[in-house]
Amino acid sequence: MLRSTLLKLAESKGFAHWVTSNPTTRGMARRFVAGETLDEAVQAARACNNAGMAVSLDCLGENVSTSADAQKVRDTYLQIYDRIAQEDLNANVSCKLTQLGLEISAEFCEGLVLSIAERAAARDNFLRIDMESSIYTQRTVELVKRVRAQTPAVGAVIQSYLYRSESDIHDLLSYGCRIRLCKGAYKEPDEVAYPKKSEVDANYVHLMRLLLSSGFYHAMATHDPLMIAATIRWAAEKRISKDDFEFQMLYGVRTDLQRQLVKDGYRVRIYVPFGTEWFPYFMRRLAERPANLAFFLRNFFRS
Numbered sequence: 328m329l330r331s332t333l334l335k336l337a338e339s340k341g342f343a344h345w346v347t348s349n350p351t352t353r354g355m356a357r358r359f360v361a362g363e364t365l366d367e368a369v370q371a372a373r374a375c376n377n378a379g380m381a382v383s384l385d386c387l388g389e390n391v392s393t394s395a396d397a398q399k400v401r402d403t404y405l406q407i408y409d410r411i412a413q414e415d416l417n418a419n420v421s422c423k424l425t426q427l428g429l430e431i432s433a434e435f436c437e438g439l440v441l442s443i444a445e446r447a448a449a450r451d452n453f454l455r456i457d458m459e460s461s462i463y464t465q466r467t468v469e470l471v472k473r474v475r476a477q478t479p480a481v482g483a484v485i486q487s488y489l490y491r492s493e494s495d496i497h498d499l500l501s502y503g504c505r506i507r508l509c510k511g512a513y514k515e516p517d518e519v520a521y522p523k524k525s526e527v528d529a530n531y532v533h534l535m536r537l538l539l540s541s542g543f544y545h546a547m548a549t550h551d552p553l554m555i556a557a558t559i560r561w562a563a564e565k566r567i568s569k570d571d572f573e574f575q576m577l578y579g580v581r582t583d584l585q586r587q588l589v590k591d592g593y594r595v596r597i598y599v600p601f602g603t604e605w606f607p608y609f610m611r612r613l614a615e616r617p618a619n620l621a622f623f624l625r626n627f628f629r630s
């Protein structure tokens with residue numbers, strides 16, 4: 328109920344304005360968002376690298392409505408690869424298709440994604456296409472496959488809460504696609520997604536096993552100790568090396584677990600979001616955990 332309300336509020340322009348212009352809420356968002364500029368993101372990425380973790384940089388934004396804005400986003404991503412190389416960071420990039428004009432036209436969006444993936448390839452780097460709500464899943468899978476057919480520097484994300492995910496995994500694997508597996512962060516109807524957490528978790532374990540046994544390098548994106556333990560157990564049982572997959576976690580979430588995994592010799596990548604368009608991302612993080620909302624309300628009313 329609370330999760331649904333927060334995810335609904337994430338779509339409200341009025342609430343967005345209120346949250347993003349309030350100094351207290353802006354300060355709170357900094358727990359999950361590295362800053363509003365690329366300089367701040369580079370600083371956060373450097374700190375992760377120094378702690379033994381790789382990074383995926385995400386310039387926040389979604390649902391861009393003009394082609395000029397989508398092209399500006401493309402230019403920003405091209406610059407990010409150049410900056411990663413200049414700074415010698417261990418980092419790749421994540422982006423969302425609705426930020427690159429998916430709603431304007433799939434062909435237009437594909438052209439922008441291809442140019443970013445080609446820059447990634449030229450820099451010996453990688454582009455991860457985040458997965459958004461289920462109304463975009465089919466278009467995202469199709470677009471990633473088309474770009475993947477032209478360059479190996481692009482990968483996808485699959486959400487274990489969707490019924491369709493196993494079939495999407497088989498489809499993407501037939502293109503040699505690297506996949507990030509997460510549970511899924513959007514409000515979805517029961518017709519497309521498992522309504523119960525236990526079902527989402529069971530599917531996560533099932534899909535993790537499928538991915539780890541596929542022979543490609545994939546990423547397990549979760550902060551859930553049970554999902555992490557299941558991954559570690561499966562890898563050990565199947566003699567899959569610690570270097571053949573990575574764990575991924577979000578900036579500011581379960582830093583204790585991030586450090587522990589590094590200490591235990593696992594590869595860890597931190598998703599580092601930055602930029603001025605942080606409101607929907609921040610709302611999804613609040614929705615994931617009631618304690619985050621309590622923290623938000625406590626600080627807000629104290630201010």
Ligand SMILES: Cc1cc2nc3c(=O)[nH]c(=O)nc-3n(C[C@H](O)[C@H](O)[C@H](O)COP(=O)(O)OP(=O)(O)OC[C@H]3O[C@@H](n4cnc5c(N)ncnc54)[C@H](O)[C@@H]3O)c2cc1C
Nearest residue numbers: 457458509510511512548549550551575576577598612615
């Ligand atoms: C690297 C990365 C990339 C992602 N990319 C996508 C994507 O492209 N598309 C998409 O839909 N979703 C994405 N997600 C979000 C994901 O789908 C989940 O919403 C989110 O990770 C919470 O699920 P969980 O696996 O951590 O398990 P949960 O069962 O939600 O949480 C397990 C435990 O993790 C901790 N935790 C989880 N979330 C938080 C939080 N916000 N604050 C504090 N503690 C928390 C708590 O201790 C909680 O008990 C991504 C997540 C990660 C880590």
